[in-house]
């Protein structure tokens with residue numbers, strides 16, 4: 001058996017089935033992020049783009065009728081429709097989708113069902129190109145960058161980004177959602193510190209299942225956060241007004257230039273400038289429509305202390321200060337359009353494919369159309 005990533009080691013072998021049922025639908029090759037991925041088998045690229053739990057995914061139609069999946073990539077090197085041969089550069093190893101630690105998940109499907117990929121990785125002497133001729137190393141003592149202690153589904157995204165994403169998809173978690181639990185994790189891989197993922201047939205149909213599970217978990221975390229926040233609120237209630245009035249973060253029209261224009265455009269689009277706005281579906285609050293779960297941490301970051309939801313809603317200056325701080329960070333990191341994208345769909349959205357950004361999000365506009373509208377309003 002040979003590896004489509006040079007020097008990679010097998011961190012998780014094919015077991016049949018899917019992660020959610022204790023199986024594994026492909027072979028995982030652990031390798032540093034950015035390592036080159038070579039096609040194991042020739043054929044034609046079917047699609048290149050976001051594959052839900054598979055992260056950035058390239059699907060290749062093999063000449064024998066099977067389909068190859070190359071998952072969790074950081075970047076692509078081919079386009080849909082392109083003819084490739086064994087050994088062609090396909091893309092680069094990453095950690096996108098439901099994945100812990102950078103690795104390639106290689107999967108082969110026959111009639112839509114996963115089949116053992118090993119026959120597709122046996123170098124037969126006829127293939128050309130750079131498919132690694134070194135036998136793939138078996139076993140996995142590969143340490144994930146994150147330490148590999150948490151199940152994939154937790155590490156997949158920043159909780160806040162996940163909620164923003166749900167919101168962007170018009171899937172705002174239902175109020176009082178169920179507590180965490182019931183989701184399966186690749187506990188074995190995680191415990192062994194091996195890169196792995198929760199690739200699953202249902203999840204391959206979309207991110208929904210995974211995100212709903214996550215949203216339930218996030219709800220539970222938020223409930224804890226809210227309880228903590230309430231207890232903190234008494235302690236900070238006294239200092240809040242003083243800090244606001246003298247705080248250097250206080251906005252009151254502090255931001256100028258392009259950042260100021262961006263902030264004004266986002267406020268106008270999100271709420272029409274209504275500081276008491278509440279979104280009945282998503283629960284987002286205030287003039288900038290910030291998710292309740294973000295208020296405590298974002299206010300802490302902007303002001304040095306956490307504020308409650310009611311304090312937040314009652315105080316326009318507070319909202320300005322928090323939005324200005326957060327948007328300022330995004331703006332400096334990503335520029336105006338990247339900041340608008342992060343505001344709408346979370347910082348994780350910066351890594352999404354064009355296709356994902358162009359898709360309409362349920363009853364909500366696509367990420368790209370949101371960004372375009374913000375830039376137009378801001379005159380940027």
Ligand SMILES: [Zn+2]
Pocket residue numbers: 012024025026027028104105106196197199
């Ligand atoms: Zn895998």
